[in-house]
Amino acid sequence: MPILSIKLPDIGEGITQVELLEWQVAVGSDIREDDVIAAVMTDKATVEIPSLYHGTIVALGCQVGDTLAVGSELVRIEVAEGTQTADVANAVYSDEPVAPERGHEEADRVQLSDKSSEESERSEIPAASSATITPSDVAPSTPRGPATAPRPEGEEPLAAPSVRWRARNAGVDLRQVKGTGPAGRISHEDLDAVFQQSGSRSKVAEAPRAESRRSGEQQIKVIGLRRKIAERMSLANARIAHITVIEEVDVTSLEDLRGKLNADRGEKPKLTVLPFIIAALAKAMPDHPEMNAHFDDEAGVITRFAGLHLGIATMTESGLVVPVLRHAEALEPFAAAREIARLAEAARTGKATREELSGSTFTISSLGPLGALATTPIINHPEVAILGVNKMAVRPMWDGQQFVPRTMMNISASFDHRVIDGWDAAKFIQRLKTLLETPAMIFIGR
Secondary structure, three states: OOEEEEEOOOOOOOOOEEEEEEEOOOOOOEEOOOOEEEEEEEOOEEEEEEOOOOEEEEEEOOOOOOEEEOOOEEEEEEOOOOOOOOOOOOEEEOOOOOOOOEOOOOOOOOOOOOOOHHHHHHOOOOOOOOOOOOHHHOOOOOOOOOOOOOOOOOOOOOEOHHHHHHHHHHOOOHHHOOOOOHHHOEOHHHHHHHHHHHOOOOOOOOOOOOOOOOOOOOOOOOOHHHHHHHHHHHHHHHHOOEEEEEEEEEOHHHHHHHHHHHHOOOOOOOOOOHHHHHHHHHHHHHHOHHHOEEEEOOOOEEEEOOOOOEEEOEEEOOEEEOOEEOOHHHOOHHHHHHHHHHHHHHHHOOOOOOHHHOOOOEEEEEOHHHOOOOOOOOOOOOEOEEEEEEEEEEEEEEOOOOEEEEEEEEEEEEEEOOOOOHHHHHHHHHHHHHHHHOOHHHHOOO
16 A cells, blocks of 8 residues: 655745644554644644545654654655545655655654554654643543543544643543544533533642652653743843833722722623723823834844734743734723633633734733732843733832822833833833823823
C-alpha cells in the first residue's frame, strides 16, 4: 500500500513557521480523513492540523516543542490502494526518507523512514513534555462520565488542547467521555455535560503531606505559550528602556459610583473597576496621543493610533495572554464589562481567535485582589506604554484636620523612555489620577 506524506500547510497571514504543541496521533494509530493530527502554535493562537486521508500513521516528523517551517513534512500515512492525490497540493507519494525543513532546527534531527510492521510497533513516540496533556496525565482516581467506555479500549480520545487542559484540572478522564463532535471528537460542551452530571468540578485530591524531606528534581521543557511569553518578555526587556511611574489614587468616589451602578444594573454585567479605568484612558488619550502608539525601533518610526485598542492581560492555565478590546473609546462601562468578560472566557478556554489576540495599541495589566501595593509592568512590544492596576485598600488619610478612612489604589505605568519623556509620563499619570478621583469628569462630553 502506498505511503503518503502530509506536510504542514500554509496557515496564512504571512506565517512562515509554527511550534508543534501537541500530537493527537502516534505511530500505528489509525486515522480518518479530517481527524486532527496535531496542534501547532502561531504567535499565541493554537491551530489544529487535520488529516487528508484514511490510513495508518507510520512515521512522525518531529517532536513536541520543535519549530516547523511551512511545507515541512509532518507525518507519513499508509493508505489504501487507489487513494486519489492529484488534487491535494501538500501531500505527495514518497519512497525515500526525507528530512523535513525546520525553522531554527537542524534538518537532520528527525529522519522519516519506511519501516516494516514490526519496526513500526517498536517506533518510539516523541516524549510528551510536562506542558503536553495526554489521557495518562489525568488522575484515574476520579473517573467521570458513563460507566461503559464510549470508545474501544486503546483508542485515544480526540480533543483540542484547551479541552484537555480543562479535563486535567477537573480530574476528568477523557477516555470515559463520549464526544459528540465529528469522529467522536470531545468538545467543551461535552465536558460541560460531564460537570453537570457530577454536580461540581472537583479538583484532583491533594497528595498526602510527606513527613520526610523531599528529594528529586524535574526538568520542564519550555514550549508553546510559555516559550512565546519568554521570547516576548526577553525582547521587551532587551530593546525597551523602561521608566515606571507609580501614583496613589483615591478611588472612594469611584467605588461609590460603581456600587450604585451595580445596585441598579438589572441584567447588565457586574462592573469592576476596570471599565472605569478604560473610560478614563479613553478620555485622556486625545490629550496624550504619544501614549497610544507603536515604535518600530528598527525603522525609527512611531505610529500613533486614533482608535484605542486595549490589550487586557489575562491569566490562563497555560500562561498569560493578551486579548484585545477594540475601539475602547466607543464603549460605555457596561458594554466594556461585557466584552472584557467575553474575551477573558475565550482566552481561558483557548477559543480566542488570532484577531482577538493581536493588534493592541496600549495594555492594561491587573492582578485584581491578589495585586501588590505597586508593580513594574513590562511593556508589550512594540507598544510604548502599559498601565498596571494594583489592589485597593482602605487607609487612614489626612484631610487637613483629621485622619479619615479612604479607599486607595496605586497605579503603576511603564513607558518607553526612548520616545516618551519623564515629564510627559508624569502629566499623563496625573491626568488619569484626576479622572479616577473625580469620576464625573470621565463622562462629561462623551
